Amino acid sequence: MQLITGKAKIAAVLGWPIEHSRSPLLHNFWLQRHQIDGAYIPLAVKAEDFKNVIQGMKAAGFKGCNVTIPHKEAAYQCCDIVDETAKKMGSVNTLWFTEDGKIHGTSTDGDGFVANLKDADVTLTDKKVLILGAGGAARSVAYALLQDGAQITITNRTLQRAEQLVRDLGAGQIIEWKSWIKELGQFDVLVNTTSLGMEGKDDYLFDLQHASNDLVVTDIVYVPRVTPLLKAAELKGLKTVEGLGMLLHQARLGFSKWFGINPVVDHELTEFVANSLKK
Structure with a gap:
């Protein structure tokens, strides 16, 4: 020691x-x-x-x-x-x-998030990224993605919070929460910044049926290490990036x-x- x-x-x-x-x-x-x-x-x-x-x-x-x-x-x-x-x-x-x-x-949260993706050989410039959530974590992630040249879209159960975040950032698009599953095919990266799927939280079933085969799926949650979102992505054969690396890089x-x-x-x-x- x-x-x-x-x-x-x-x-x-x-x-x-x-x-x-x-x-x-x-x-x-x-x-x-x-x-x-x-x-x-x-x-x-x-x-x-x-x-x-x-x-x-x-x-x-x-x-x-x-x-x-x-x-x-x-x-x-x-x-x-x-x-x-x-x-x-x-x-x-x-x-x-x-x-x-x-x-x-x-x-450092946003930079940690981006560094984690880059460790997994995910490029972000000009990529279309869908962010689930509009809280503090989403704000950090969205800002870092914009700084790295990504195009962001935000969806949140409370639409007003997503609208406020886009106004604060001065960039980005919004889609309604009920629409994101059907519109997933237009995106290159899916990011979950919500507590959905976190250990001890509500059991949310992620539907990725409309995702393209090239979609990259990442979750900032790291307990459990393989979240329900990442499990759903793995079953579909998609590239996944777990959230633990964000904690370490930040x-x-x-x-x-x-x-x-x-x-x-x-x-x-x-x-x-x-x-x-x-x-």
Whole structure:
């Protein structure tokens, strides 16, 4: 086991609750791999304490942190400097503290999603992508897809949310939820950003009968690792991309900011984190 000293670099993940987070597993895996004097810890933080905790971490010498539900918007408000991605999201999931006392923030979810697809040799430029859902995850995914040159269409059970997302992004098309199955044949990539099919959620049956043989199907859900959507796609012989890789890739920027090394996502890391999902 890698031992830490008084010189250790420390980062954390903040959420409420936080027990579900796999971030400590993957970051500490990288710390061990690179023999870095450091640690990454989970912190359960209530909403009313969040701003004080961030200031306390900065004062205590933490290098930064990840934030998860329900703190992403509050974290944005704590930042002194945010990039264009964060501005478009109105939230951040990664913070780092610099020596000048500034708090920097960004949202890495969308970039993690795109990197996961590229790992699977999926090209996105000029591809027609249908996104299921219009929540925070859909916003991150849609923005990253647009930045990579994809053409996006959004469908959501509540049409108004899809319309608002397209307005906010300044790009994209909308189709009604009841229509997406029949219109699937016109798309190159299908993305599920909803909780449909997530373990413990409602049992939604995905109908891919109208999909073209070249459709790529991906799901940001990673518990279960092979979701009902991915199972349906596999039965039809379609190319699939699971959601675990998005989790792993979105973590890379934060790790490089806090610990000074740009880590890689490989089979060893993927299987290590995947095995934890079975417990």
